[in-house]
Amino acid sequence: MIRIYGVPSCDKIKKTLKLLDNNKIAYEFANVRKTPVEKEKLKIITDALGIDLVLNRQGMLYRKLGLKDKNLTSDQLFEQLFNEQGMIKRPLIEYNGKFHVGYDEEKILQFIK
Numbered sequence: 001m002i003r004i005y006g007v008p009s010c011d012k013i014k015k016t017l018k019l020l021d022n023n024k025i026a027y028e029f030a031n032v033r034k035t036p037v038e039k040e041k042l043k044i045i046t047d048a049l050g051i052d053l054v055l056n057r058q059g060m061l062y063r064k065l066g067l068k069d070k071n072l073t074s075d076q077l078f079e080q081l082f083n084e085q086g087m088i089k090r091p092l093i094e095y096n097g098k099f100h101v102g103y104d105e106e107k108i109l110q111f112i113k
Helices: 011-022 039-049 060-064 074-083 105-112
Strands: 002-006 027-031 092-095 098-101
Touching: 002 011, 011 027, 011 105, 039 074, 039 098, 092 105, 098 105
Parallel strands: 002 027
Antiparallel strands: 002 092, 092 098
16 A cells, blocks of 8 residues: 655645545545654654655745754654654655655656556
8 A cells, every 4th residue: 555644735645645546546535734743753764765855944944943954863853853853855755664764756656556
């Protein structure tokens, strides 16, 4: 089963869900604000993709927390990401134990086929 992690108000999430619906691809949506990703799972994701790919440094929450101005280690960034999962770059897609992040229609469809 394809699992999409994100927040329902995000435009990229809306576009991703519409893309999957239009292609009649079944998925499960996980709202990270209501049901955060478990720490062990998030660690697997960041280990697989790298914290720099998973952490949305362009987002408002990242800037609001002032993380740009702090010299944080990867482990400290991971803790911030775990505590504030709205900073996960979207969409984050899980399929067959592998992960994809970011909105690119071709890459998403390629990843899940």
